[in-house]
Amino acid sequence: xxxxxxxxxxxxxxxxxxxxxxxxxxxxxxxxxxxxxxxxxxxxxxxxxxxxxxxxxxxxxxxxxxxxxxxxxxxxxxxxxxxxxxxxxxxxxxxxxxxxxxxxxxxxxxxxxxxxxxxxxxxxxxxxxxxxxxxxxxxxxxxxxxxxxxxxxxxxxxxxxxxxxxxxxxxxxxxxxxxxxxxxxxxxxxxxxxxxxxxxxxxxxxxxxxxxxxxxxxxxxxxxxxxxxxxxxxxxxxxxx
Amino acid sequence: xxxxxxxxxxxxxxxxxxxxxxxxxxxxxxxxxxxxxxxxxxxxxxxxxxxxx
Numbered sequence: 001x002x003x004x005x006x007x008x009x010x011x012x013x014x015x016x017x018x019x020x021x022x023x024x025x026x027x028x029x030x031x032x033x034x035x036x037x038x039x040x041x042x043x044x045x046x047x048x049x050x051x052x053x054x055x056x057x058x059x060x061x062x063x064x065x066x067x068x069x070x071x072x073x074x075x076x077x078x079x080x081x082x083x084x085x086x087x088x089x090x091x092x093x094x095x096x097x098x099x100x101x102x103x104x105x106x107x108x109x110x111x112x113x114x115x116x117x118x119x120x121x122x123x124x125x126x127x128x129x130x131x132x133x134x135x136x137x138x139x140x141x142x143x144x145x146x147x148x149x150x151x152x153x154x155x156x157x158x159x160x161x162x163x164x165x166x167x168x169x170x171x172x173x174x175x176x177x178x179x180x181x182x183x184x185x186x187x188x189x190x191x192x193x194x195x196x197x198x199x200x201x202x203x204x205x206x207x208x209x210x211x212x213x214x215x216x217x218x219x220x221x222x223x224x225x226x227x228x229x230x231x232x233x234x235x236x237x238x239x240x241x
Numbered sequence: 242x243x244x245x246x247x248x249x250x251x252x253x254x255x256x257x258x259x260x261x262x263x264x265x266x267x268x269x270x271x272x273x274x275x276x277x278x279x280x281x282x283x284x285x286x287x288x289x290x291x292x293x294x
Contacts, residue, residue: 031264033263035257039257040242040244042245045278046244049247050244050245050250050253051245051249051250051252053246053253053256053257054252054253054256057256057257057260058256063259084268096267096271097267098263100265100267103263104259104260104263104264107256107259107260108256108259108260111252111255111256112256115248115252120264137288176245209280209286214264214268218267218268218271221271221272221275222271222274224275224278225271225274225278226278226281228278228281228282229278229281229282230279231282232278232282232285235282235285235286235289236285237291238289239288239292
């Protein structure tokens with residue numbers, strides 16, 4: 001069996017529909033556990049005080065904002081190379097989720113930055129590249145809605161996605177590329193010396209798992225929606241002909 | 242039950258409130274558009290079936 005069989009919309013929907021409720025409920029439970037754990041049952045940081053609790057929202061949302069764009073890049077490349085409609089629709093379905101994740105990361109970062117850095121916003125390399133990534137998300141969704149022909153829209157948004165990937169990479173590595181600005185390096189790393197203390201790390205991992213599950217659930221649900229809408233348009237066009 | 246958030250109470254609570262609202266809004270919009278799409282497709286398929294007898 002080949003992975004490309006799932007590029008068939010019917011096969012994709014038949015395979016993912018039974019999994020969807022489990023993923024959504026799993027996301028809900030994992031998010032509630034992670035956020036309740038982080039908010040109610042973790043101590044304050046000795047320097048940041050209670051603002052450390054913002055970490056459980058900011059870090060997973062920022063990680064997802066970047067990784068959703070990477071997922072969109074992969075599915076866009078699959079569309080451009082193999083012309084599988086499900087992959088183009090999955091990229092389109094992921095766009096609004098990415099916008100919300102970027103917005104959460106920007107808002108929680110600003111709210112955290114005000115008391116800790118003394119400013120809501122600074123034109124720091126990471127913050128600036130993240131803002132540009134947010135604008136790319138908006139442009140990506142606007143392009144999908146502006147072009148009537150589905151295949152042309154998929155082609156042009158795929159190209160935009162490739163261009164925007166530069167900023168997705170920059171948002172992740174800007175701190176390493178330019179050793180300046182206020183934003184610190186990665187808070188979570190596989191290198192134990194750089195990691196935050198376990199008391200903050202474990203609830204953060206649960207929150208990250210919750211955000212990932214929520215994304216998977218939503219992208220499946222929204223891809224089903226896009227497939228149904230496209231089929232409805234195709235049937236209407238056939239009836240008109 | 243409510244943890245003592247000290248002088249950062251507004252920052253922490255606003256971060257949680259806005260984020261949770263955004264996430265719930267996204268889920269609600271996604272579920273609503275999924276239901277609408279299902280209803281639209283059903284309606285079109287019914288029309289198609291009637292037309293084809």
